[in-house]
Amino acid sequence: MKIKPGELRLYAVTDRAWAHDADGVMDQVRAAIKGGATFVQLREKELDPRSFLSEARWIVELCHRLGVRCVINDNVDVALLSGADGVHVGQEDMACEKARAMLGPGRIIGVSAHNVEEARAAEAAGADYLGSGAAFPTDTKDVRGHFVTPEGFRAITGAVSIPVVAIGGITKENLPQLAGCGLAGAAVVSALFAQPDVEAAARELLPLCEAL
Numbered sequence: 001m002k003i004k005p006g007e008l009r010l011y012a013v014t015d016r017a018w019a020h021d022a023d024g025v026m027d028q029v030r031a032a033i034k035g036g037a038t039f040v041q042l043r044e045k046e047l048d049p050r051s052f053l054s055e056a057r058w059i060v061e062l063c064h065r066l067g068v069r070c071v072i073n074d075n076v077d078v079a080l081l082s083g084a085d086g087v088h089v090g091q092e093d094m095a096c097e098k099a100r101a102m103l104g105p106g107r108i109i110g111v112s113a114h115n116v117e118e119a120r121a122a123e124a125a126g127a128d129y130l131g132s133g134a135a136f137p138t139d140t141k142d143v144r145g146h147f148v149t150p151e152g153f154r155a156i157t158g159a160v161s162i163p164v165v166a167i168g169g170i171t172k173e174n175l176p177q178l179a180g181c182g183l184a185g186a187a188v189v190s191a192l193f194a195q196p197d198v199e200a201a202a203r204e205l206l207p208l209c210e211a212l
Contacts, residue, residue: 003108003129003184007069008165010202010209011131011187012037014059016044018193022055028198029059033066035202037192038185041088041110043073056082071110076102086110088131091118096125112167114146116159123160131187132156134168135178138190150181157182172201175208183212 012032019025029040042059044052056072060082063070071086072079076099079087086108087099096111103109111122113130122130133148148156148166157164163184170178171191178186186209195201 003163007038008129008163008185009038009212010036010206011039011041011165011167011185012192012202013041013073013167013187013189014043015189015193016046018190022051022058025055026058026062028193029062030066031198032192032202033063033068035199036206037202038068038206040068040070041073041187042070042084045073049075049078053078053081056084060084069108071108079103079107086128088112096122096127100126113156113164114148115152116155119156119160119164123162127162129163129165129184130156130160131167132164133166133187135166135186136169136171136174138169150178153178153181153183172204172208175205176211179212181212185209185212 014025019028040063042056056078060070069085071088072084073088074093076087088110089099090112096109099109108128110129110131111127113119113122113132119130134146165185165187166178166183167187170186170188175186192198192201
């Protein structure tokens, strides 16, 4: 599936650390979209499958009602059953080829890629977009050995024809450092969802993403 122009510009990745329950996640996603988030990834690493699916159905319905597409992190079954637009998988998650076989040609598959080799392999396997990083140090995930410099981003975006979003430690202060790297957008977690006013944070981030 081709990604629409600008659709990945401000890519919001949820994190329950600042929401505590499903209602909180929904409130934060709603605020992020109202503020300008253009794409949502629902990420739940600790929920049991039934709770994850229940939450996913609500979040997917909310995103679709507000005109934004939603993918599920690393769970093709939940993506299928919730009606999500697709899935995002990492290098240690389900292989892109298997995810594509399960999801069919019509849904979105995003793949994490840390270098040109991984990027080219993901595109060849049928990925629709890449999440590349970490761009900066982050408390959200252990990124040792996976930093991507601006030169690295330029190499990755120049090596593939699918969109690439940067992820990892991105804030409104450091986001301008990624300008000119050929990126389709930036994926953010704490820069949105750890903020006291999620909607206002999105409004600040969107023009910075548009300047990439």
